[in-house]
Amino acid sequence: MLEGNVLYGQSGGPSSAINASALGVILEAMEHKDVIHKIYMMHHGIVGAINDDIIDVTDEDVAELKKLRHTSGAYFGNVRYKLLDWKDSEKDYRKILKTLKKYNIRYFFYNGGNDSMDTCNKISTYLQKVGYECRVMGIPKTIDNDLPITDHTPGYGTSAKFIANSMIDIDLDNASYPQGRVIVVEIMGRHAGWLAASSALANLQGHGPDLIYVPEIPFEMDKFYADVDKVYQKKKRCLVAVSEGIVDKNGSFIFQVGKKVDAFGHLRLGGVCQVLSTNVADALGVNSVALELSFLQRGACRIASKVDIEEGEGVGREAVKRAIEGVSDKMIAITRLSSKPYKIEYTLADLSAVANYENKLPRDMINEEGNNVTEKFIEYAAPLIDGELDDTFTSGLIDVPHLKNYRPL
């Protein structure tokens, strides 16, 4: 039995489930007081470990901590920081080691996406080299859902739920009007179309996108006009979902190369939704509106998926359990056992196999025309948005935790 303390850090973009994972780590660690004495959080991920900027949550009130379940953002501070290889520069590693020794850290948990698993892997290798006994575990998190091995990532389900339900509301708005409109909704996803694809779940209620464009399929502007025209002729309205990162056949971002000059010869500005909206209005002579979901989709605890948040907490708990059992250098993965009924188990993935690899939307989840998803995607994604949390709001507002040692920014 390895006695000592826990150090946990958050990394990469904020999400809806990362704080649930923090909670999972904290609550599980609290249940093993014989092994784990103190529970520390890095302030701003690995930079907190480097700079000895550490938050002690051992004595925080459990009822307040539990509010982390429905708290967006990265409550202990996120960071994007690329550790060099220790063979090239040991400076950061020495500082991290100093922090680990100072706080007697024997359990190190790092919560994030591809880059974060890379960080985790590097630290683990270094600690083995210098002979410092510490179990190092990765905890998956990314709304982008682009990690390999794991069936999906915590954070994706809640963002998908926000996106799908927003599409329902937007289509109901669009369907209200006596004049038809084309609405183009821009969804996050620079390289993978998982989030844009999730908009299709709205069609299960008959009010979803007619067309979906993802980065996995090269985008052709003329084909897009023809696609919209076909829908519009039939429905007199059209709802388009588009990943921010769609590219043309040369791999150039459409939000850069798709822009046209306006009547005054000036290059039009705006993101990809603005580009598509303006272009299609010109090409087809229809009314068109652009809408960007922006930050609202990444921290969406106001409309959390219970499945997602429970799994977020679950991977955090599992990481602690396994580490205490002696496991190290692994990321907790989610393995799906069945979709109907939805059933998963937690498994282990090698950190090195996860690090820096992006898992794209597979071709068989995209329709042949490349402008929508297939039934296979719907079966995959539908269970991930299910269920609502029942204790999110107090007097109509998200009940945010107030920890004694909370330090924003």
Next chain:
Amino acid sequence: MLEGNVLYGQSGGPSSAINASALGVILEAMEHKDVIHKIYMMHHGIVGAINDDIIDVTDEDVAELKKLRHTSGAYFGNVRYKLLDWKDSEKDYRKILKTLKKYNIRYFFYNGGNDSMDTCNKISTYLQKVGYECRVMGIPKTIDNDLPITDHTPGYGTSAKFIANSMIDIDLDNASYPQGRVIVVEIMGRHAGWLAASSALANLQGHGPDLIYVPEIPFEMDKFYADVDKVYQKKKRCLVAVSEGIVDKNGSFIFQVGKKVDAFGHLRLGGVCQVLSTNVADALGVNSVALELSFLQRGACRIASKVDIEEGEGVGREAVKRAIEGVSDKMIAITRLSSKPYKIEYTLADLSAVANYENKLPRDMINEEGNNVTEKFIEYAAPLIDGELDDTFTSGLIDVPHLKNYRPL
């Protein structure tokens, strides 16, 4: 007892509560089968009455109808159509009268904002002139909350709830970052600041806007820079809420006159959030992000206020009850009896007193500096966002009604 049928129409922008009001009318009418035999909806408001484009909901399934409570948009079609005075042109009125006679309409309900009450008033006057017996009632609806006499309008509470909770999520996102950012959030409201003001409710959870700018107070760009600087120096981040319709001291919209030219001499594009965000980044050398809540704030049934939706249904039911009792030419108003505990009653307002008048945010709900709200506003708005609906979602998606006679667009 005036026997006959009901005709109900939706008008103006979609909202979250207007379909709850439609439901209130339908359910209440169904409870008076001795008086009301058929229940008809205008397809696209008054234009449906003019063109004999009518939807019969008398025999729709009640369980499906009840889903209208959590359905965004204007389910029976909205419209913006200004009726001329009948003294100037009787054409539309004759067509409306023909429709009323054809369907034996003796109860006419029109659901909307200022302009809609004007429409309602004109029709009532005309019907009296030609001696057609029909009770005409207005039902209030607008997310803008700018109707006089009524304490507030159905639709406002749900939009306010979405805005306030979005601000919490956005501030938690902002507070996660190791580098400070100024986030400028654009909120609907061309002439009145009620919606932008509602963002302040987020501060009840410690994660709301630092600065709020509304159309009622002339906006000064230099003062804005100083306001942001002061907050940023202290917090290293800043969250700004701004009404789309803020104006300078000459009454010109800031999204028009506040724009600067870029390095290439081109006028920068974008709405007011983009203007403020770009300008403040230049002026203070800070990172800044613009975010527009757009349609997401106007049909926000995914995060409905129970108080708001129940009142939406309530004003619909009340209109039917009063009309059957013999009342005509009135709008149902909400009169607040107390804020703590929150208690209201339904009262009657003259249509002519409501028509075409915009109710602004009173000066004593805005702070002295003109960059935030007062405690008086918080006390006013807090009860309006309270409570959640419990039957909105099925399998994680808004459970949209599927009426036999549904006709989008």
